Amino acid sequence: MKKKFLSTLLSLTLVGACLTGCGSAAEPAADAPAKTESAEKEAGAEAAGQESAAAENTEGKKWKVGFAQCSMNAPHRIKMTEVNMAYAKENYPEFDVILTDGEDTDSKQVSDVEDLIANNIDILLISPNTSEALTDVCQKAMDAGIPVVTLDRNVNCDVTCWIGAENIPMGVQSADLLAEMIKGDGKIIEVQGTAGASATIDRHQGFEDELKKYPNLSVIDTQYCNYTRADAMSYMEDMLQKFPNEGDISAVYCHNDEMAAGVVEAIAAAGRSDEGILVTGMDGNEEAFEYVDSGAMAFTVIYPTCAPEGMQAAYKILNGESVDKHWILDTTVVSKDNVKDFLGTGL
Secondary structure, eight states: OOOOOOOEEEOOOOOSOOOOOOOOOOOOOTTOOOOOHHHHHHHHHHHHHHHHHHHHHHTTOOEEEEEEESOOOSHHHHHHHHHHHHHHHHHOTTEEEEEEEOTTOHHHHHHHHHHHHHTTOSEEEEEOSSHHHHHHHHHHHHHTTOOEEEESSOOSSOOSEEEEOOHHHHHHHHHHHHHHHTTTOEEEEEEEOSTTOHHHHHHHHHHHHHHTTOTTEEEEEEEEOTTOHHHHHHHHHHHHHHSOSTTSOOEEEESSHHHHHHHHHHHHHTTOGGGOOEEEEEEOOHHHHHHHHHTSSSEEEEOOOOTTHHHHHHHHHHTTOOOOSEEEOOOEEEETTTGGGTTTOOO
């Protein structure tokens, strides 16, 4: 079930104060009398008072962080948001975080980012719904001097930092593993994510290119299912009717675990679970681990949630520290060989 978040403001309290140095006074004349002890005390008290006033003037300084999430419709998105928000609250009390939910809609997310820019944010964290649609507004932020950090998905302009795993190798790895499992001969259905999303483009491209190594493997049908369980389940129901015989479908390559779960449910509802159709996913949902353990799925690939790395990058950038333009995170394949090590750790 899609979980919606209304735009919320996380107001936090700045800890610590900045001390300012005192300017040097002109040197006294050579014959000026030495300061008495009471005069020195007076001067010290005055300096302390000036430091205290400076501290009061800088106390309460906030960094306004805009966090534009593309949706809250899947465990991966929810985890990305919750961990980043909790980390900021715990570690960066100087952050005011404004969270928005694009609700899987380009126009809504563009409007969200426009509002964040108008709200004079100091930095933008964004996981864009699709690359092309969110490019112009991210460029607008960059042109306004607002650093932009993209999480998971990217846009088609230069940003300050992109954080995520490389999706093309995930597609390549999935193709090779499936080829091994079905001995290089079979018919595959590809369940793609959101059209135009960078993750969708790369997961498809890596898989398609690698399949060229296996002339007896072919994709017999594919459709965009928007990374949602319901769309994938409906699509798979159609495919099971289109290919009604055992052996017609060897495997189903899904771009995330939510869609893989929908595929598994459709296969079970059609009474075809015993045909040995291999279903794969990506993200690292706990449900997917359980399906791998039971044999309902062949494997999944854990994609990191970019949390708390998103807030860590924001903190470094706002404090003038350098960050890699591409912050690459690791992925992990979970199959029957190692699933016991991951049960209980999923999204």
